[in-house]
Amino acid sequence: MDMVYVLNKDGKPLMATTRGGRVRYLLKEKKARVVSSTPFTIQLNYDTPDITQDLILGIDPGRTNIGVAVVKEDGQCVFSAHLETRNKDIPLLMKKRAGFRRQHRTLDRRRKRQRRAKAAGTTVAEGSVERLLPGYEKPVVCHYIRNKEARFNNRSRPAGWLTPTANHLLQTHINLIAKVAKFLPITKVVVELNRFAFMAMDNPNIRRWEYQQGPLCGLGSVEDAVYAQQDGHCLFCKKPIDHYHHVVPRHKNGSETLANRCGLCAKHHDLVHKDKAWEDKLVTRKEGMNKKYHALSVLNQIIPFLMEYLGSETLYDVYAIDGRSIKGFRIAKNVPKEHYTDAYCIACSILDTDNKVSAPVEPFELKQFRRHDRQACIRQMVDRKYLLHGKVVAANRHKAFEQKSDSLQEFREAYSDVAVSQLTVKPHPPQYKDMSRIMPGAVMDFDGIVGVMQSSIVGQFYKSTKGHKATPKRCALLSQNAGMVFIPT
Numbered sequence: 001m002d003m004v005y006v007l008n009k010d011g012k013p014l015m016a017t018t019r020g021g022r023v024r025y026l027l028k029e030k031k032a033r034v035v036s037s038t039p040f041t042i043q044l045n046y047d048t049p050d051i052t053q054d055l056i057l058g059i060d061p062g063r064t065n066i067g068v069a070v071v072k073e074d075g076q077c078v079f080s081a082h083l084e085t086r087n088k089d090i091p092l093l094m095k096k097r098a099g100f101r102r103q104h105r106t107l108d109r110r111r112k113r114q115r116r117a118k119a120a121g122t123t124v125a126e127g128s129v130e131r132l133l134p135g136y137e138k139p140v141v142c143h144y145i146r147n148k149e150a151r152f153n154n155r156s157r158p159a160g161w162l163t164p165t166a167n168h169l170l171q172t173h174i175n176l177i178a179k180v181a182k183f184l185p186i187t188k189v190v191v192e193l194n195r196f197a198f199m200a201m202d203n204p205n206i207r208r209w210e211y212q213q214g215p216l217c218g219l220g221s222v223e224d225a226v227y228a229q230q231d232g233h234c235l236f237c238k239k240p241i242d243h244y245h246h247v248v249p250r251h252k253n254g255s256e257t258l259a260n261r262c263g264l265c266a267k268h269h270d271l272v273h274k275d276k277a278w279e280d281k282l283v284t285r286k287e288g289m290n291k292k293y294h295a296l297s298v299l300n301q302i303i304p305f306l307m308e309y310l311g312s313e314t315l316y317d318v319y320a321i322d323g324r325s326i327k328g329f330r331i332a333k334n335v336p337k338e339h340y341t342d343a344y345c346i347a348c349s350i351l352d353t354d355n356k357v358s359a360p361v362e363p364f365e366l367k368q369f370r371r372h373d374r375q376a377c378i379r380q381m382v383d384r385k386y387l388l389h390g391k392v393v394a395a396n397r398h399k400a401f402e403q404k405s406d407s408l409q410e411f412r413e414a415y416s417d418v419a420v421s422q423l424t425v426k427p428h429p430p431q432y433k434d435m436s437r438i439m440p441g442a443v444m445d446f447d448g449i450v451g452v453m454q455s456s457i458v459g460q461f462y463k464s465t466k467g468h469k470a471t472p473k474r475c476a477l478l479s480q481n482a483g484m485v486f487i488p489t
Contacts, residue, residue, distance in 0.1 A: 002362075003078055005183040007035060007043040008050060013185045015052050016078045037450075038486040039079070039364060041183050052185040057177065057316075058347025059191055060339055061306070063087050063169060063298055067339030068176060070184050071347045075355035079184060080340040081364040083484065085172055087298075089370070090165045162301060170302040172368065174309060179484055189310055190346050193303060193320035222256055226263050235285060239265035245272065247286050262286055321349050333357040365487040367452065367465065369441025385426040386411070388419065392426075438462075441481030443488075447474040450488045 004023050006014040017023065023042060026032035035041045053072060060067035064087065070079040162170065180186065223244045234241060241263035248254030262282065264272065271278040310318045330337065330345045340363040348357050386394040386408055394411040395403065412420050438444075442453045444462060451464030461469045465487055 002040070005039055005041040005079075007041065007183065008048055009044055009046065011043065012050065013052075013181070013183050014044075014048070014050070016184065036183075036486075038488045039183065054187045055184055056188045056190060056347045056350065057180060057184075057186045058343040058345070058349075059173065059177065059189070060342040060346060061173060061192060061299055061303065062339065065339050066173065066176060067341070067343035068180060069340055069343040069347050069360060070180065070186065071344065071351075073351060073355075075348055075351060075357050077344055077360040079180065079364070080344060080360040081180075081366055082338075082340045083172075083176055083366040084368065085169070086368045086370065087165060087169050087172065090168050094164050160305070162305070166298050166301045169298055170305050170309075173302070173306055175484060176366075177310075186316060188319065188350070189314075189316040190319040190321060190350055191303075191307065191310070192323055192326060192342070192346050193307070194299070194323045222258055222261050223263075225258050226261050229258070230263050233263075234265040234268055235262050235282070236268045237265060239267070242266040243269040245269060245282075247283060259286075319350050321346060325349065335359045338363075362489075365489075366484050367441075367487055368484050369481050370439070371441070371481055371483050373439065386423045387426060388423055393423070438477060439481050441483070441485050443478040443485065445476040445478060446470040450478065452485050452487055 003016045003018060004020070005016045008014055023032070026044070027034065027042065031046055032042045032044050035043045055078065056071050056073070058069045058071070062085075064085055066083040066085060068079075068081050068083065069077060071077050177186075177189065226244055227241060230241065232241060233239065243264050243266065245262050245264050246254045247260050247262060254260050268278070272282050273279075307318065307320065310316060326342060326345050326349060329349055330342065333345070333348075335341050335345055335357065336359055341359050344360050345357075348355065383395040383400070383403075384397065385392050392405075394406050394408045397408045399407040399410070406414075408423075411423075438453065438456070440453050440455060444451065444453050444464070446462065446464050446468040447470040449464075449466075449468050451466050451468055454463050454465045456462045461471050462475050463469050
């Protein structure tokens with residue numbers, strides 16, 4: 001029988017067991033109840049002594065994939081899992097949030113400031129005026145109102161500030177440890193501690209003094225560095241470089257660094273300047289080159305904070321071990337290379353060498369889902385529909401983006417004023433998303449098969465992570481999204 005995880009009457013974790021007969025007896029006699037099916041966890045209904053053994057948690061940090069394992073002092077694995085994070089989605093979500101904030105400032109706040117300026121009599125009579133604001137080299141054109149000084153010049157970041165991507169990844173590791181500690185009495189934590197040297201990864205034979213030589217060392221200019229980086233070829237094809245293009249133009253404060261320069265042939269240089277799609281393609285491809293070691297860079301940022309948190313905010317005995325030692329340990333014990341097996345080797349690395357070590361089997365699969373949707377708080381405007389004798393003949397006063405039907409303006413040009421006067425308008429109040437709606441990550445019964453919802457098409461079907469599809473009438477909600485969700489086997 002597989003491991004059964006046990007909680008006492010107060011919800012504190014006890015030692016896991018493989019005594020299936022005893023577990024069935026306790027459930028049958030109502031002396032215990034099932035708390036979770038994945039992993040299978042029961043809670044006792046009677047008082048028991050809290051006698052536990054030392055359990056060691058090994059964690060293999062990562063950006064997209066995190067491995068975790070818990071072992072006893074004799075090397076027996078009692079739990080292993082692999083977590084798939086959603087850290088790569090954070091930059092896109094931050095970009096969307098910036099767009100929402102920008103829209104809010106440019107629309108709502110501007111109107112409010114204009115009304116206040118008009119009431120206070122501080123409007124500019126000519127419509128616009130040039131003012132030299134702090135932080136600007138050239139005067140800024142202020143429309144309608146006399147702008148205040150730029151507030152972003154007064155911004156400051158506290159000590160230990162992390163980027164949203166790094167902060168999310170750090171919190172993911174902390175939450176994963178806390179999630180495992182809910183059903184296992186962990187006493188020790190071992191973390192793989194690595195500081196990645198990117199120059200050494202590009203050149204394994206690098207010398208110490210060569211670390212002080214950057215990508216421009218030995219080259220005459222940034223153009224020469226771009227030429228060497230792209231091997232003298234265009235970024236999109238194999239033709240020679242004709243132009244050294246700025247990804248962010250100079251008039252938009254684009255820098256002269258290697259990250260902002262690329263080499264293009266004459267054909268693709270013209271396409272980038274004339275076609276917006278090629279411009280976006282250029283930005284994407286250059287970002288891919290700049291983010292060669294982006295995942296490792298984020299890990300370099302969070303590892304010190306993770307160790308500080310475990311040492312100061314928890315009662316665990318914390319250990320650190322380098323990746324080279326773990327690799328040698330794994331090869332010596334003949335353990336296959338996986339995220340959860342690496343975590344198992346990390347946990348076993350502090351045990352006695354005489355203990356038997358073998359690869360854990362059947363690890364649990366966890367997946368991280370988004371718990372909150374910012375767009376749920378934003379009203380969704382529906383089309384303004386115009387009806388003629390009960391039939392929709394136009395939508396919106398002016399044609400919206402990707403609108404295929406006629407607008408009121410087009411209807412007015414095609415028909416007489418008599419037909420326009422007979423139109424009626426269908427009410428279109430703003431709609432808000434349901435805050436209690438079923439979001440991806442919810443555990444559901446898909447027509448008799450328990451799974452985790454991956455995506456949905458409202459009114460049509462729900463789709464699980466295993467590919468199962470079912471209509472809403474054949475699905476039953478078991479539990480809402482909890483962030484990190486165990487995928488049922």
